[in-house]
Structure formats: C-alpha cells, structure tokens
Amino acid sequence: MPRKAATKNKPTTRNLDDCKVAQLSPESLAMVANFFKVLSEPNRLQIVCALKSGPCNVTEIIETTGLGQANVSKHLKMLAQAGIVARQPRGVAAYYEISNHSFFQLCEIVCETLSIQLNQQSKQIKELVAATPNL
Amino acid sequence: MPRKAATKNKPTTRNLDDCKVAQLSPESLAMVANFFKVLSEPNRLQIVCALKSGPCNVTEIIETTGLGQANVSKHLKMLAQAGIVARQPRGVAAYYEISNHSFFQLCEIVCETLSIQLNQQSKQIKELVAATPNL
DNA sequence: TGACTATATTATCATAAAGGAATCTAAATG
DNA sequence: CATTTAGATTCCTTTATGATAATATAGTCA
Numbered sequence: 411m412p413r414k415a416a417t418k419n420k421p422t423t424r425n426l427d428d429c430k431v432a433q434l435s436p437e438s439l440a441m442v443a444n445f446f447k448v449l450s451e452p453n454r455l456q457i458v459c460a461l462k463s464g465p466c467n468v469t470e471i472i473e474t475t476g477l478g479q480a481n482v483s484k485h486l487k488m489l490a491q492a493g494i495v496a497r498q499p500r501g502v503a504a505y506y507e508i509s510n511h512s513f514f515q516l517c518e519i520v521c522e523t524l525s526i527q528l529n530q531q532s533k534q535i536k537e538l539v540a541a542t543p544n545l
Numbered sequence: 546m547p548r549k550a551a552t553k554n555k556p557t558t559r560n561l562d563d564c565k566v567a568q569l570s571p572e573s574l575a576m577v578a579n580f581f582k583v584l585s586e587p588n589r590l591q592i593v594c595a596l597k598s599g600p601c602n603v604t605e606i607i608e609t610t611g612l613g614q615a616n617v618s619k620h621l622k623m624l625a626q627a628g629i630v631a632r633q634p635r636g637v638a639a640y641y642e643i644s645n646h647s648f649f650q651l652c653e654i655v656c657e658t659l660s661i662q663l664n665q666q667s668k669q670i671k672e673l674v675a676a677t678p679n680l
Numbered sequence: 681t682g683a684c685t686a687t688a689t690t691a692t693c694a695t696a697a698a699g700g701a702a703t704c705t706a707a708a709t710g
Numbered sequence: 711c712a713t714t715t716a717g718a719t720t721c722c723t724t725t726a727t728g729a730t731a732a733t734a735t736a737g738t739c740a
Contacts, residue, residue, distance in 0.1 A: 430653070430656065431590070431594055431597075431649060431652040431653065431656065432594040432595075432597040432598075434594070434656075436587065436591070438656075438659075439587050439590050439591060439594070440587045441659055442590060442652060442655050442656060442659065443584065443585050443586055443587040443589075443590050444585070445655045445658070445659065446581045446582075446584040446585040446655065447581075447582070447585035449578065449581040449585075450578050450579070450581040450582035450584075450585045451578055451727090451728080452571065452574050452575045452578040453728085454578075455566070455574050455577060455578050456571075456574060459566055459567040459569070459574070460567075462566075462567040463567075467686080467687090468686070468687060468688095469685095469686070469687090477729090478729065478730060478731090479686090479687075479688095479730095480687095480688080480689080480690095480729080480730065480731080480732095481728075481729060481730075482687095483687060483688055483689080484688090484689090484728085484729095485728095486687095487688085487689095493658065493662045499687095499736095499737090501686090501737065501738075502684095502685060502686050502687075502736070502737045502738065503685090503686060503687080503737095504686075504687060504688090510658055512654050512655075512657070512658050514566060515654055516651055516654055516655070517566040517577055518566065519647050519650055519651055519654075520577050520580045520581065520647075520651070521566065521569075521573075521577060522647070523580070523628065523645055523647050524573075524576055524577065524580065527628045586697090586698080588698090588699095602716080602717090603716070603717055603718095604716070604717085612699090613699065613700060613701095614700095614716090614717075614718095615699080615700065615701080615702095615717095615718080615719080615720090616698075616699055616700075617717095618717060618718055618719080619698085619699090619718085619719090620698095621717095622718080622719095634707095634717095636707065636708070636716090637706070637707045637708060637714095637715060637716050637717080638707095638715095638716060638717080639716075639717060639718090681740100682739100682740090683738100683739090683740085684737100684738080684739080684740100685736100685737085685738080685739100686735100686736090686737085686738105687734100687735085687736085687737100688733100688734075688735070688736095689732100689733080689734065689735090690731100690732080690733070690734085691730100691731090691732080691733095692729100692730085692731085692732100693728100693729090693730090693731105694727100694728090694729085695726100695727080695728080695729100696725100696726080696727075696728095697724100697725085697726075697727090698723105698724085698725080698726090699722100699723090699724085699725100700721100700722090700723090701720100701721090701722090702719100702720085702721080702722105703718100703719080703720070703721095704717100704718080704719070704720085705716100705717085705718075705719090706715100706716090706717090706718100707714100707715085707716085707717105708713100708714085708715080708716105709712100709713085709714080709715100710711105710712090710713080710714095
C-alpha cells in the first residue's frame with residue numbers, strides 16, 4: 411500500500427528515502443516538469459487565484475484580471491488540460507472552477523520557501539548596513 | 546496564535562510568510578511563478594534528482610545526466626539562484642547539493658496529482674475499449 | 681432564421697529560453 | 711610561470727511561449 415502523502419504542509423523533516431521522484435523515467439519527469447510549467451506563468455496563477463472564491467465565467471475572469479479575452483481563454487485551456495481547473499459550459503457561457511486543490515498546497519510550500527529566503531537575505535542586508543557606518 | 550510562528554522577528558516589510566496565494570501582490574505572484582519556472586525544465590529536475598543521493602561536482606553531474614557542460618553549468622546556476630541547490634567550491638571543482646528539501650515535497654504532490662489523473666484516464670479508455678466490440 | 685453574445689481558435693509577431701561551440705577564469709601542479 | 715583542468719560565461723541559433731487582432735463557433739432570443 412502506497413504511503414499516503416501528507417495532506418497539510420508542515421515544515422517537515424521528511425525522510426528523503428520516501429521520495430520517488432529520483433527514480434522516475436525521463437518521460438515521467440517530463441510530465442512533472444510540464445505540470446510545473448503550467449504554474450510558471452504569473453497570469454495563470456492570477457487566474458487560478460481569481461477562482462479561489464468560487465467558479466467564474468470567462469468574462470468575469472477577464473474583468474478581475476484585466477487580461478485579454480484570447481489570452482484568458484488560452485490560459486484556461488492550459489490550466490484545464492493540466493487538470494487544475496475544470497470547465498462547465500452553461501448556456502453560452504463557460505464557467506471554470508478549481509478542480510485540484512493541491513494547487514494551493516504547492517503555492518504555500520513555495521511561499522514558505524521564498525519567505526525563508528527573503529528573511530535570510532534581509533538579515534544579511536541588515537548586517538551589511540550595520541557594518542557600513544559611512545552611510 | 547496564527548498558525549506556526551515561522552519567523553521570530555517581525556516582518557518589517559510585507560513578505561510571503563503567511564501565504565494566502567490568492568491575496569498576493571503581482572510582484573509576489575511573479576516570484577512564485579518564477580520558482581515554478583525553475584522546476585519546469587526536465588533536465589533541471591533530472592539534475593536535482595541526481596543530487597538526491599548526495600553532493601556532486603559538475604563533472605559528475607555531466608556524466609550521470611549526459612548533458613553538455615555549459616548546459617549543466619547554466620541549469621545549476623538557475624537552481625542555485627532559486628535556492629534549490631547550494632554551491633560549494635572545493636579546489637578547482639564545484640560541488641552542488643540540495644539545499645531546499647521542499648523540492649521533493651513539491652514533486653510528490655505533483656506526482657500524486659498526475660497519478661490520479663492518469664488513473665482516471667485509464668478507466669475511461671477501458672470503458673471505451675469495452676464499448677467497442679469491433680476491435 | 682438572423683442577429684447577438686460568449687467563448688474558442690487561428691495567425692502573427694515579439695520575446696524568452698534552451699542547447700552547443702568557443703572563450704574565459706581560476707585553482708592546482710610540474 | 712606555463713600548463714592543465716574544472717567550471718563559468720558569452721555568443722549564436724533554434725524553438726517555445728505569450729500577447730494581440732481577427733476570425734470562427736455555438737448557444738440564445740427576437
């Protein structure tokens with residue numbers, strides 16, 4: 411039975427031997443990379459975040475994000491193909507909603523990582539400033 | 546007390562510490578997207594995976610991955626800038642090691658997501674095959 | 681049916697990113 | 711100090727990606 415992955419992201423001292431990524435075939439690695447690629451575009455992240463409060467149709471997304479229509483449509487297509495959002499046609503409109511909540515899990519882990527890094531940098535800068543009396 | 550005091554000092558400027566992705570400024574969202582971008586390249590993932598068993602110098606990474614030298618050097622630079630690996634010069638060589646283990650956490654979440662999606666697709670294909678007696 | 685609306689798709693352009701060859705830099709060694 | 715070696719950087723070419731405008735499609739309603 412495969413070990414259940416942690417559902418909440420804690421700063422875990424996690425056993426690396428549990429990790430299977432290092433054993434993936436090149437094709438599987440490419441799939442993982444491709445998933446990350448979908449998340450690597452600020453406007454796409456913005457779109458998903460706009461859906462956090464609930465399903466929206468394309469027009470609403472265009473309004474809240476300020477992006478162009480064709481642009482939004484294509485981003486949504488990519489997100490849907492990656493399984494991050496789901497499309498629900500309703501009449502002439504198309505409603506989209508988040509279909510994979512691990513998205514937020516991923517983002518929070520990244521945020522935490524970035525936060526730690528920025529804090530470290532901030533400390534170093536303060537050290538440097540403190541060591542520079544001429545300023 | 547808000548969930549988990551990750552930092553001891555107060556954040557002077559607004560940072561990513563208590564991250565609700567949906568509330569991030571465009572700049573912070575861009576940082577998150579940029580982090581994902583570093584992970585969106587199969588060869589970079591391959592390099593990080595190669596480091597899972599321990600630190601390696603560039604030559605070793607070139608050998609195990611089969612990538613070109615300039616290429617590996619550039620990928621390592623990106624990974625280091627993202628804080629995913631750390632560089633340790635030793636003599637004329639440069640050893641790299643994983644410096645952020647949440648990398649594996651991220652990959653596992655993605656793997657799980659992909660696995661679920663592939664299972665669903667597999668079921669659908671089986672249904673279709675079963676409903677196609679002419680084959 | 682024909683006009684209208686919401687969304688998808690296509691074509692095109694500009695920019696970014698990856699790979700490879702060549703070059704540069706710095707540490708070790710004779 | 712010249713040479714060798716590991717690694718970083720630069721330059722160039724190719725491919726991928728994102729934005730936009732134009733066009734196509736598919737529901738809806740008069």
